[in-house]
Every structure is written in C-alpha cells, then in structure tokens.
Amino acid sequence: MSRRFRYVGRGLPRVEDDRLLRGRVSFLDDVRLPGMLHVAFVRSPLAHAELRRVDTAAAAQLDGVTAVVTGADLPGELEIVTGSSRPEAGEWRRPLLARDRVRYVGEPVAAVAACSRYVAEDACELVAVEYEPLEPVVDAERALEPDATLLHERHGSNNFAHVEFEHGDVDAAFARAAHVFRKRFHFGRTHAAPLEARGGAADWSGDLTFWSSTQMPFLVRSMIARLYRLPETGVRVIVPAVGGGFGLKVHLYVEEAILPFLSRLVAAPVKWAEDRYEHLAASGHSKEVLCDLELATTDDGSFLGLRGRFLGDGGAHQGHPWSSLIDPLCAAAMLPGVYEVDAVAYEVDAAATNKCPSTAYRGVGWTSGQAAREALIDDAARTLGLDPIELRLRNCLPDGEPSVSATGCRYDGGSYRASLRRIRELVDYEGFRERQLRLRGQGRFVGIGFSPFVEQGGWAAQIAADQGFPGSGYLDSVCVTVEPDGSVTLATGLQSNGQGHETTLAQIAADGLGVRPEDVRVVQGDTATGAYSTGSWGSRTAVIAGGSILRAADDVRAKLLEIAAAELEAAAGDLQVEDGLVSVRGSPDRALSVASVAAAAYAGRVPSGLEPSLTSTRSYDPPATYSNACIACVVEVDAETGRTTVERLVAVEDCGTVVNPLVVDGQVAGAVAQGVGAILYEGLPYDADGQFLAGSLGEFLYPTAPELPDVEVDHLATPSPVTEGGIKGMGEGGLIGAPAAVVNAVADALEPFGVAIDRTPLRPCDILALIDSASAAATPATP
Amino acid sequence: MAEPRLVQLAVDGRRRSGLAEPRLLLADFLRHELGLTGVHVACEQGGCGACLIRLDGRLALSCLVLAVQADGAAVETAEGLARNGELHPIQQAFRTKHGLQCGFCTPGLLLATRALLEADARPDEPTIRRHLSGNVCRCTGYTGIVAAVQEAARLVGEAAG
Numbered sequence A: 001m002s003r004r005f006r007y008v009g010r011g012l013p014r015v016e017d018d019r020l021l022r023g024r025v026s027f028l029d030d031v032r033l034p035g036m037l038h039v040a041f042v043r044s045p046l047a048h049a050e051l052r053r054v055d056t057a058a059a060a061q062l063d064g065v066t067a068v069v070t071g072a073d074l075p076g077e078l079e080i081v082t083g084s085s086r087p088e089a090g091e092w093r094r095p096l097l098a099r100d101r102v103r104y105v106g107e108p109v110a111a112v113a114a115c116s117r118y119v120a121e122d123a124c125e126l127v128a129v130e131y132e133p134l135e136p137v138v139d140a141e142r143a144l145e146p147d148a149t150l151l152h153e154r155h156g157s158n159n160f161a162h163v164e165f166e167h168g169d170v171d172a173a174f175a176r177a178a179h180v181f182r183k184r185f186h187f188g189r190t191h192a193a194p195l196e197a198r199g200g201a202a203d204w205s206g207d208l209t210f211w212s213s214t215q216m217p218f219l220v221r222s223m224i225a226r227l228y229r230l231p232e233t234g235v236r237v238i239v240p241a242v243g244g245g246f247g248l249k250v251h252l253y254v255e256e257a258i259l260p261f262l263s264r265l266v267a268a269p270v271k272w273a274e275d276r277y278e279h280l281a282a283s284g285h286s287k288e289v290l291c292d293l294e295l296a297t298t299d300d301g302s303f304l305g306l307r308g309r310f311l312g313d314g315g316a317h318q319g320h321p322w323s324s325l326i327d328p329l330c331a332a333a334m335l336p337g338v339y340e341v342d343a344v345a346y347e348v349d350a351a352a353t354n355k356c357p358s359t360a361y362r363g364v365g366w367t368s369g370q371a372a373r374e375a376l377i378d379d380a381a382r383t384l385g386l387d388p389i390e391l392r393l394r395n396c397l398p399d400g401e402p403s404v405s406a407t408g409c410r411y412d413g414g415s416y417r418a419s420l421r422r423i424r425e426l427v428d429y430e431g432f433r434e435r436q437l438r439l440r441g442q443g444r445f446v447g448i449g450f451s452p453f454v455e456q457g458g459w460a461a462q463i464a465a466d467q468g469f470p471g472s473g474y475l476d477s478v479c480v481t482v483e484p485d486g487s488v489t490l491a492t493g494l495q496s497n498g499q500g501h502e503t504t505l506a507q508i509a510a511d512g513l514g515v516r517p518e519d520v521r522v523v524q525g526d527t528a529t530g531a532y533s534t535g536s537w538g539s540r541t542a543v544i545a546g547g548s549i550l551r552a553a554d555d556v557r558a559k560l561l562e563i564a565a566a567e568l569e570a571a572a573g574d575l576q577v578e579d580g581l582v583s584v585r586g587s588p589d590r591a592l593s594v595a596s597v598a599a600a601a602y603a604g605r606v607p608s609g610l611e612p613s614l615t616s617t618r619s620y621d622p623p624a625t626y627s628n629a630c631i632a633c634v635v636e637v638d639a640e641t642g643r644t645t646v647e648r649l650v651a652v653e654d655c656g657t658v659v660n661p662l663v664v665d666g667q668v669a670g671a672v673a674q675g676v677g678a679i680l681y682e683g684l685p686y687d688a689d690g691q692f693l694a695g696s697l698g699e700f701l702y703p704t705a706p707e708l709p710d711v712e713v714d715h716l717a718t719p720s721p722v723t724e725g726g727i728k729g730m731g732e733g734g735l736i737g738a739p740a741a742v743v744n745a746v747a748d749a750l751e752p753f754g755v756a757i758d759r760t761p762l763r764p765c766d767i768l769a770l771i772d773s774a775s776a777a778a779t780p781a782t783p
Numbered sequence B: 001m002a003e004p005r006l007v008q009l010a011v012d013g014r015r016r017s018g019l020a021e022p023r024l025l026l027a028d029f030l031r032h033e034l035g036l037t038g039v040h041v042a043c044e045q046g047g048c049g050a051c052l053i054r055l056d057g058r059l060a061l062s063c064l065v066l067a068v069q070a071d072g073a074a075v076e077t078a079e080g081l082a083r084n085g086e087l088h089p090i091q092q093a094f095r096t097k098h099g100l101q102c103g104f105c106t107p108g109l110l111l112a113t114r115a116l117l118e119a120d121a122r123p124d125e126p127t128i129r130r131h132l133s134g135n136v137c138r139c140t141g142y143t144g145i146v147a148a149v150q151e152a153a154r155l156v157g158e159a160a161g
Helices: A017-021 A057-061 A117-126 A170-175 A217-227 A259-266 A276-282 A328-333 A364-384 A388-395 A416-426 A429-441 A461-466 A501-513 A541-568 A594-602 A661-681 A733-749 A764-778 B026-033 B089-096 B106-119 B125-131 B143-160
Strands: A037-043 A049-055 A065-070 A079-082 A092-095 A108-114 A128-133 A159-167 A179-187 A199-205 A207-212 A235-238 A270-273 A289-297 A303-313 A343-351 A445-457 A477-482 A488-492 A520-523 A575-578 A581-584 A587-593 A615-619 A625-637 A644-654 A711-715 B005-011 B014-020 B052-055 B058-061 B074-076
Touching: A017 B089, A017 B106, A037 A117, A037 A259, A037 A276, A049 A108, A057 A065, A057 A117, A065 A117, A065 A259, A108 A117, A108 A259, A159 A328, A170 A289, A170 A303, A170 A343, A179 A364, A199 A259, A207 A217, A207 A259, A217 A235, A259 A270, A289 A328, A289 A364, A303 A328, A303 A364, A328 A343, A328 A364, A364 A388, A364 A445, A364 A733, A388 A416, A388 A445, A416 A445, A416 A625, A416 A644, A416 A711, A429 A445, A445 A461, A445 A733, A477 A501, A477 A541, A477 A594, A488 A501, A501 A520, A501 A541, A541 A575, A541 A581, A541 A587, A541 A594, A541 A615, A581 A594, A587 A594, A625 A661, A625 A733, A644 A661, A644 A733, A661 A711, A661 A733, A661 B143, B014 B026, B026 B052, B052 B106, B058 B106, B089 B106, B089 B143, B106 B125, B106 B143, B125 B143
Parallel strands: A037 A270, A207 A235, A303 A343, A488 A520, A644 A711, B005 B074
Antiparallel strands: A037 A108, A049 A128, A065 A108, A079 A092, A159 A343, A179 A289, A199 A207, A199 A270, A289 A303, A445 A625, A477 A488, A477 A615, A575 A581, A581 A587, A625 A644, B005 B014, B052 B058, B052 B074
16 A cells, blocks of 8 residues: 655664663663662573472572572462464463472572672572483474474374465475475574573562663563453563564573562562573574475476475474474475465474474574575576576566465465565676686685575555465554653664664654654554554564554544644645644645644644544554565685685565665674574584584684675565555564575585585585585595 | 672773672673673673773773782773774774674774784785684674774774875
8 A cells, every 4th residue: 555655764773872871771781779689590501400409508508598489389370371372282381490300511400699680690599409410302394203202292293283284285286397306405503693682670679660671562462461361451570672583582491481480589679691601502492393395396497396294393482372382383384485386285393392392583493494495496596507597587486477386375475586686786696606717726615505485564454364374363552642842752672673663663664644754753662652562573673663654654644733733724635734834735835833733732722523632553454465685795715715705695575665765774794694694603502412513602612704705785675455555574584585595695606516405504614514525426435 | 698799990001999799790790880881791601702802901801800810900991092082093983984884893903903913014904814713793794894903004004194
C-alpha cells in the first residue's frame, strides 16, 4: 500500500548516538539500587551427570554471603514450560536450577546472592557438588539412535520434535530427473555473542520490578508474571540500553527467571551480570543443523524437485519460548529459496544433546538451510558444467510477481533475478574469472560465491504459518500521542538493541502525522510506559511498528484536522499538514501550527461532539512479506596455511520501502560481517565428553577490523504491495545470505583441489583438513 | 578478604578517590566505585577493548589492571572527550558515518581513534584497520567505523587548521 513520504527514506543521523557517544548511557550492569546484592551461579563442569549432593554450608558461612540456593530449595512449580504451536513438539519442563541431573557444561546448579560479584564467585567455589557421570550425548545423529542415553527420561526420546511435509509429487519428480545431486552439509554451531552479555535484576517488594537486557520487554513481563503467578500489572519490566541482541536476547533464561525468587528470598534487590565464560558456554548456541539435501534436475539443469532432512542440534533444553524448532524447521520451510520448484518434501528433527541449549541468532535456521542449498547448487553447476549464476537465473523466480512457494511461503514480489544480474556487474564477474585463471597459474587460489535469498520480514501470524508455525498469533501495538505543545510521544513495546528505533520510528511517525522527526520522542524500554508488543526480532520492527504507527497517526491526524478545520473555518478535507503546519490546500496563508491545534484540543476547544484526546493505540498484524537480496563474496585461500582472506563482500539489498538508508546499510554490513565470522573464525567445539572448548575470547574469535573489507551495499526497491507503506523489513538478511556466499567462495577457490565442502566453520585447520582429505581421496594409497 | 585501600585518581581531569580491595579490577573500580558509565566490561580477558581507557596517557585495558596499581594515575575515558557540552570531532564523525549501533564498544573505539590520530593525522585504511584490531564491534562490521575514523581525521585536521 503506497503512501507519500517526506522523511521516510532519508539517511538521518541517529538520535540515540549523542548519549552513547558521551558514554552517558546505562546498560544493564549500570543498574544500581540501594542494598542491591549480586548473583553468581555454580555451574556444572560435566556435560551429563546425576546430581548426588550439593553442599552449600561452607559457602553460606562466607562473610558477605546472604543466600545460597539449590534446585531443592525452589518450589516445584517454579518451572519453565516450553511448547510450540506445532502439536508434534509437546511440552517440555525445566526447573530454574538443575534438580537431579545436569545436562550441559555450564548448567546452573546453585545460585549465590552476596554483597559483590567477587564475593559471590568466592562462595560458588565453596559449594561442593557430587556428580555421578552419565554417558554424554554430544552428536545429534547419535542422540536419535534407539540405544542412546536419554537426556529427559520422561519424554522417552531425545527428539524434541519430528515434523514432515510434502508438496507435489516428489517421487515422480525424482523418477523423471536426468540428474540427482545429493549433499550432506553440517552447519556448525554459532554464537550471537553480543558484546554486552546477558543480565537481569529484580526488586520484589510489593510489586515486582524486573530489569532485563532483552529484545522483548512485554513478553518477558508475560512470562515472569505467569511463572510467579502474578498479574501482569504487578510486574514492571525495565530495559536499559541493550548492548546488542541479535536474537540471543529473545528468550527468558533460567538465570534471569530465578532473580525474582532470589530478591524475595533475601528481601533486597539482586542483579546478575553475566561474564564472558558464562556467555560463551551457557547462554545460547545457534544454527547447528545437519542438512541432507537432494536436488532433481532436468538435463539442462532445470529444478524438478527438492528433498531435505534437517536435523537440528537443540542442545540440552529448548530455548524458551520459541522451542528448538526455530533452526531446523525454518531451514526446511525455506528449502525452495528464490527458485521455482514444484515438488518439495522435508523432514525435520530437533535432537536433545548434552550441549548448550539452542537459541535464536539472527536469521535462525534460514542461515543453515541457505548455506546447504546454495552449496548444493554450486556442486550441481560444477557437475553440469554450467556457470553458477546462469544455473541460478535459469531456475530463479520472475521479478515483481507475488507467488507462493512449494512450502507455502507467500512471497510478495521482489527483484530476485535483477539482484543476481546487478551483483554480477558489481563484482565484474567476467574480469574476476580471468583473474582467477591467471592467479591459479601462479599458485594462488581466489574464488567467488553467490547467495541470492529472500528474507522473512515482519514476523507475524501469516509469515509464522509460512515458516511452519501455524496458529501463532502476535499482538504488537504502538501509542501515538500529540502533547499540549504539539510535540509527539510514540510509546512502543518494541525494543531497540542497537538498530536505532528512536530515529527510524520517529521518521515514520513524522510522516504519518505531518510533523518533523525531531518533534517525535520514542518511548521504549519500560512496560509501565510502553504499549504491548512482542518485541524486536525477526526483521519485524519496521514493518510492524511502521504499520501500527501509520494507522495510529491516521487517527490522530484526522482529529487534528477536524479541530483545525473549525479554527480555520474550512472543511477538514481541504486541509493538509506538513512539518507541523496545518494549512488550507491552495491558501498557504490560512494555516495553523500543530502546536496551536493541540493547545485548542487540550483546552477543550473542539467542535461539539468531538472527543478531544489526541491519542491512538493501534496494532498491526501484517500479511506475509519477504525482502530479497543477493550477496557475493570474493576470497583468496592460502593452500599452504589454510587461511582465507576476504577480498570483497557485496550485497544487493531490496527491502521495499527503506525507512533510513544509513541504518539499513549498517544492518546489512553488520550482519554480513557476522556471517563471515561464523564461517571463517568462530567455532564452538565440544570434545567427545561434551567438554566445551571455546570458553574465552582466546578460542572464540570475533572477526576484527583487519579481517574484513568494507561491505559494499547496493539497493533495489520493490515496495511490498501488501504491507502498510510498502515496508518489507530487514536486519537478519546479511546473516542469512553471507555464510553461503563465503562457503561457495572458498569452494570455488579450492576447485583445483577437488574439495567438496560439507561443513562449517572453515577455519585454517578445517581448510587444511579438507585439502588433505581431497588429495588423499585422489591419490591411490601407497603400500 | 584483604583490607580495602584508598585509591586516588585524576579521572578526565577531576580528582576522584575510593576504596578498593587489592583484587578489584580498575574497570570495576571506575564503574562501580566511581560511577563511570563510559567504561564497559565485556570479557574481563583483555580480548575485546570495551574497557579501553588512557592511563597516564597510554591506552590501557582497564580489565587487566588492578585499581590499586593505578593509584595516583591520570585516567582518561570517553566521558571526557566532549568539551563544554559539544561533541568532540571524533564523536561527531562516528555519528555522521553511522560508526556505532548498540554503542557498547563505542567508548573504547573513540579512545583508540584519538590515540591513532595523535600518532598519524592521515592514516590510510589498512592502518586504521590494524590500529583498531583490539576493539571488537559485533554490530557494524567495521564499515561505518572505518568511515568514521577517516571522517574524524578530516575534521580533526580542519580544526587544527
């Protein structure tokens, strides 16, 4: 639905930057309350064990310690219950501290509240825990074997859920195929790893106040209220500045959920600020999915059918509240991607293993599915002797046309082919291929990889159904109020965690009302002043807040015009409002400021029968909308050291109506960089005993500035025909698409070695192993 | 628990003091004893640069220094960059070039940038990237940050005439 915009589309610098640049912002660990105690957790050193005895006596006697709590001290009903709108998923319960068994390294066994974090950690060391080791289940395939040790015995299986789907005659498609390409691809564990780790604080005296570093203040309120059987009005959630979220902060974790209990127990406010070891080992890991794909094609490479089996490694518990299906099921639901293919079948499993619970990370399972599918397509292109871009264009959906994929995804049209063609120009594809050949002659190996994709914007009821979660509903509202002086308050329960909502949402409200962005103040981060919303995740904020804001602004503007019409003695229909000035069309001298209209309203000087309040709360549940993009990556791989150098990262992005290009480019660049990190640098290894081996920044390697080139972002614009303002939503896409581009670039570089890439990450040690195994396979064994 | 000791510092030109147990990290002392919000702690391992300060004029990771070791030192933080309420040109450049998103890494990057520009008024891109290698940013992919540092060099150069 098109609208005329004045401020939407401008790259305005961000409102929130000033205070962040001055260092004058409170993040979670800056919450300081009189009498506040500090919380630390005793965490399991073993992956899988019976919990025999937890002795807290020595810890409790330490000076400065107020309380030491174990699972046995918690009321039985204090459990997190995770379900899903999928009936296959069932209902899984988890106590806030381990009760009879620990299931991953880092699982909380006891909690200490003390006068400082230092003393709380001292006390943790004095807690004596007796463990009886059990067989660790570290591998998702092993977990589903019938004789595997069960993690959750009462469920009788290590499978959180099994889902099947089929559309079209898949067997027939494969039967008539000229070629069938198969690929097993293990997408490795990743970590969102925001720079600010998790944290929370609770002060429960009378009502409960809960501080959380979260992307979803109102859902946290709902979950805490339900857990403690409190009315939602008895719980206030405050969110200080959030130092990055990327999906990791769309969960309620046990370490947060226990804080109200501890506050009640010690009769004081308590705070837990996570350290980096806890964060790496025991917050949430993401995206580990074993993908088995089959692609049926005609002789000339036209796609006939796709089959996929997606086995997610869910870790020891499901990420609450979204379940462990968000990786493998989302991977499966996007199996067709941007391609025309009628026959598609998938199976999904989510295995429980003795590893850190799986949680959301930007792009959830779309990342792993994209990487597996695009790697398979490159394999097919190599075998068929076709150019990888040509093969993609041959099978790509047409531009601009809304269509429904075989998996039921309702695409609202995009620049699927145009983005491929555009990126081919931007990377000077022919020139690159010449250079590649030349360098190979010199023993240097450069490669290029492409990754076209759609991105699920504005996660709401319809798109959730598209992605395999039918029956999910979401209520997201905003409240727009014109104040007595004509300034505007925009109250929302959506939550910026770095994106810049105070700027972008103000731009939308300014256009909706006809005021200037600087007249709009965005209020977020507090359930006492916000409007109910399920939060900022799933590339949804611009779409959902945008639609809600435009609808609420329509209401308020209509009322402003009615009041102004009376003052100006004109018909409301003849009035326009822009930059805070209401004027009669064609007679610019007959005008009134929004401020004076507001003053009239607040003085009750309104046409009789008109209710004067200048406020509206509206919600928006958008139809399914999908941005699209294509990412290209150029690398050089040093075959001696296994080191990959990224030369270029190029993104052609189409998210429909752009609210703020500065912010959009920043989101793309950041997400693409995370994609490079996930493939080339960051690993989350476990050994055979389930020991976690990446507990510090010495092992978990964030990419830093020298490892990355500038991310080049180019834009195409196909506004959505179905959403308010044509906004499609973006933010996750870079991390959906970039990993596949990096994988394909490395594979292309290593083509002379006959390397088939079947896993991530691709750190130097992994690359050398791939080259070694390819050359071992190519060379007959010598006696 | 050892007895706390008095630690006296000059923080951004102001005399500040507080009590610190010998094991207390300087980062925690600045944040929790002196109430500075412009020093952030993200790893306590010297691996991310969020707690970067200047200690007697040299860049230092305040999570790798004990507060008692810094007794008597001059500490500069990002909170001291603005003058008379006006953003420093480096801060302005980070804003106009979208060199920050969540802002958690930003104070450390501002101080690293200032040290770079003092040593090299016109750094090229590889120099900028190498110099910032101790500062992790999870949001921007560094594209906006590098542009901001280049812009800052221009603004600082203009201001110096």
